[in-house]
Amino acid sequence: MKIIIPVAGIGSRLRPHTHSAPKSLLYVAGKPILGHILDQVVKLNPSEVTLIIGFLGSMIVNYVNRMYDIKARFVEQADLLGLGYAIYLGIREGETEDILIILGDTVVETDWAKLIAKKQNILAVKEVDDPRRFGVVETSGTRITSIVEKPEKPKSNLASVGVYYIKDTPLFYDALQTVYKTGIRTRGEFQVTDAFDLLIDKGVELHAYPIEGWYDCGKRETLLETNRHILAGLPNGVNHQEFQGSVINPPVYVAPDAVIEKSIIGPNTSVAEGSVIINSIVSDSIISAGARVENARLTSSLVGNNAVVRGVFKVLNVGDSSEISY
Numbered sequence: 392m393k394i395i396i397p398v399a400g401i402g403s404r405l406r407p408h409t410h411s412a413p414k415s416l417l418y419v420a421g422k423p424i425l426g427h428i429l430d431q432v433v434k435l436n437p438s439e440v441t442l443i444i445g446f447l448g449s450m451i452v453n454y455v456n457r458m459y460d461i462k463a464r465f466v467e468q469a470d471l472l473g474l475g476y477a478i479y480l481g482i483r484e485g486e487t488e489d490i491l492i493i494l495g496d497t498v499v500e501t502d503w504a505k506l507i508a509k510k511q512n513i514l515a516v517k518e519v520d521d522p523r524r525f526g527v528v529e530t531s532g533t534r535i536t537s538i539v540e541k542p543e544k545p546k547s548n549l550a551s552v553g554v555y556y557i558k559d560t561p562l563f564y565d566a567l568q569t570v571y572k573t574g575i576r577t578r579g580e581f582q583v584t585d586a587f588d589l590l591i592d593k594g595v596e597l598h599a600y601p602i603e604g605w606y607d608c609g610k611r612e613t614l615l616e617t618n619r620h621i622l623a624g625l626p627n628g629v630n631h632q633e634f635q636g637s638v639i640n641p642p643v644y645v646a647p648d649a650v651i652e653k654s655i656i657g658p659n660t661s662v663a664e665g666s667v668i669i670n671s672i673v674s675d676s677i678i679s680a681g682a683r684v685e686n687a688r689l690t691s692s693l694v695g696n697n698a699v700v701r702g703v704f705k706v707l708n709v710g711d712s713s714e715i716s717y
Contacts, residue, residue: 392507393488394437395481396428398495399445399468404610407708408695413447415495416454417614418679420621421644421661424608425451427498427621429459435503437461438488442495443468443477473580479567486560494553498617500604506556512563512595514538514587515554515602525550526584528599535597540577540584551584552605559595566590611693611708618677619659640674663696 402414409417415425422430432440441464444451448467455463466480478492491507493499499515506513514535516528522542528549529537538551557563566586569575575585587597606617622642639645640657646664655672662668663680671687678684681697688704 392435392437393486393490394432394435394440395443395478395490395492396425396440396495397443397468397474397477397481397492398425398451399443399448399471399477400496401446401471402496402609405614408693411447412696413444413451414608416450417608418661418663418677419498419608419614419618420625421646421663423454424498425454425495426458428493428495429455429461431499431503432491432493433459433461435491435507437491439464441466441481443481445469445471473576473582475567475570475581475583475586478583479564479571479581482560482564482567484564486564488560490555490557490560490563492553492555492557496608497553498604498606498608498621499552499554499602500606501554501602506600509556509598509600510558511556511598512558512590513554513556513598513600515552515605516549516599517552517602517605518548519550520548522548522550525552526582527551530599533598533600535587535591535599537591538584538587538597540582549599552602554602555583556600559590562590562593562595614693615659615675615677615691618661619675622659622661 398413398415400414402409405414416423439462442451443466445468452465468477468480522545526538526540527542527545527547528535528551529547566589570581570585577585606620607613608617622644634651636653637651638655643657644661648664649662650667653670654668657674659675660673662678665681666678667683669685671684673689675690676692678694679696682694683699685701687700691706693708694700
């Protein structure tokens with residue numbers, strides 16, 4: 392089995408952080424989003440992991456090669472023409488191995504071995520309150536009868552959540568190729584949902600696989616929500632460090648080399664490696680690598696890599712290498 396992870400998107404909803412880093416490398420619960428994904432899938436012993444990279448893609452190459460002992464392949468997506476196009480680039484013509492595709496801006500919790508053992512073409516789905524932002528799936532039993540990208544009037548509340556297991560890889564590749572070469576576009580882009588629709592029309596069986604643990608990291612609010620969820624599931628909720636003169640309210644993650652003095656940290660806060668927090672109160676926030684927070688009170692905030700925050704009492708969204716003082 393091979394794995395494909397598209398990570399080429401520019402992440403406009405997470406600016407200013409994505410001006411200086413790919414969205415998949417933003418921190419959540421102590422490590423980049425991509426790290427949470429790879430930690431799960433490397434346990435499946437894939438023969439190869441292909442990452443579709445784009446803006447600042449060299450940062451992803453460096454991160455993966457430094458942190459993971461896997462056979463990694465990097466494919467550059469120069470033109471952002473849609474998810475279907477990205478996946479098409481990632482599959483070699485003539486490929487016969489099964490493929491697991493996971494979007495690079497989501498964290499999924501499921502029994503991966505159980506999903507793969509079904510040996511079916513699978514689309515992971517979840518019931519959502521407002522499915523208009525997603526590919527919407529209709530089913531008969533588990534078999535998918537229709538999938539429509541971001542419909543104005545959804546016929547179901549089953550959303551496709553960006554996890555696809557493909558058994559019929561040659562047929563899937565042909566469908567993606569048809570979408571691209573014949574110019575089938577939805578909302579101006581080549582969509583993977585259109586390729587799935589072609590397969591359904593040909594009688595190829597696609598099955599819906601319900602997933603409960605699916606966490607979006609596409610904007611500030613959902614990134615913080617995902618941070619809260621992952622922290623709650625950490626062993627004991629907190630690592631066992633002691634910081635003199637400080638109070639740690641779990642669940643939190645604090646990197647082993649972080650410095651915390653005379654501060655209150657948590658709940659629902661992650662502090663990445665090399666960060667320094669002095670005389671501050673920080674809750675429901677993500678403090679990224681090398682950041683420094685002094686004499687501040689932060690909640691529901693994102694502080695970027697190597698950013699400096701002093702004397703601030705508010706919600707902040709501070710990009711990398713920025714400095715804010717009051």
